[in-house]
Amino acid sequence: MRITLAITRKELGIYFASPMAYVVAAVFLALTGVFFIDTIDRPFAEASVRGLLNNSAFFLLPLIPPILTMRLFAEEQKLGTLELLFTAPVRDSEVVIAKFLASFVILSAMVLLTLFYPLLIFYYADPDLGPILSGYLGFLLYGSAALAIGLMASSLSGNQIISAVVGFGIILLFNIINRVSLLLGGIASDILEQLSLTTHFDAFTRGVIDTTDIIYFLSITAVFLFITIRLVESRRWR
């Protein structure tokens, strides 16, 4: 545990040693700001963060997490520090979990800053607290799934751009796969619908916390972290 936290702390330090974390956070906040205004600044607008979270999840979660995770393994491979990490008495799984935690902390910090928007709503109106909390919970669950996918993409190559693009592609696919399901009928349609990140996120913003949805996001996160651990291990054999 101590080792895992040490690696997490190291990753967080590196995020803030370069302009990277600041730039990503700035872009994230600017765009969420636009989404917020877009949903609020119209006649008969709802006093909720539903529009904000739906748009942020749909447009920003395929984009931001792979950018946060792209360097986590790719850079170590390029610097040769992977050799150091894997010859220290550290389990591969500890390295993967630590890096995932670091990216989750960064994403959560960025999400925390967006709480400014619901505070504004509370100031001017009287929104339901429930859906806001459940929406944010869903957003973080969605985010962790996206980060796990991005981390897996990072372990694939020593090139950060490739990592980011592959991660983006996979998350986007899970994001929009429910649209394809409309074209199909029967069981295939149901399966694709259930696979989609968007489908499972929707209920959270409406204030519904369904264990199926929670388990779905946790499963996606766990599966991709597991694949990442396997990929990292397999590097030794190649």
Added chain:
Amino acid sequence: MATENMIEVEHLTKYYGAFPAISDVSFTVAKGEVLGFLGPNAAGKTTTMRILTGFMPPSSGTVRIAGYDVVSNSLQARRHIGYLPETVPLYTDMTVKGYLAFMGTIRGMNNNDIRRRLSDVTELCHLETYYYSLIGKLSKGFRQRVGIAQAILHEPDVLVLDEPTIGIDPIQVVETRQLIKTLGNEHTLILSSHILPEVSITCERVIIIHEGEIVAVDRPDSLARRLEGTERIHIEVEGPTSAVTKAIRNIPDVQDVTYADLGEGTAAYDIISRSSDSVRTELARTVIEQGWGLLRLESVTMSLEDIFLRLTTTEEA
């Protein structure tokens, strides 16, 4: 006794695809011994070290570090190793202090030990001035020192240094060798290099590896003795090759002659002899007396490749 040996390598083979990077490498390193691993580039030095440190598994064969198998008991084995890879692995965005403390933590040191050892290694590696600097801003020589510092921080039983003096300036090379010598007093140490003198200075025993196979295992002084007095001479002569070769062979102290035809009755001869000026004098006289044209005569310094060739041939003989 098994416990006397810190490192035991048995029949190690590693394939990259169908290409064997090392084949059937076996050796042991006793506790406290300093072993040099000498070989030209792509001889299999780095591959061997990566297997030793548990970075990648061998295709076949076993390695035990302090009695622990590096594949089946990897974490235990890795606890006993300090490793400096060939490309010094540094996080350029971290400070020297932050980096070393991080390395100490992931190697399982507690905070008190880290604090104590940090001051030791910064003093030993002369890093005081740059203690709070970002590693990315350091020169290559200092980065090398930070690399060595992280390898010795946790006082490992076994120290593995892959080409520790490559790419740094001559003064720093001398300092680094001095440092390695000091370290050799306290650790079991394996050091790889493609420079013969470096290994002779620092090591008690040398393994010469060439094309993935161990060519010779010896003490540096006896290795030097085996090579002592061997000289290579290159001449170009205008004359009938068979007669010239025969005449050269008849000169005392000449051990071996090979030639390559240059055309127009001229050929280049490669002569290995016991070194003495008389061989060259005698060579020149012979060629002139026979009325052949002497176009060129020079003494060639034995490169490492030549030494390998000589060693392989003497081994077979």
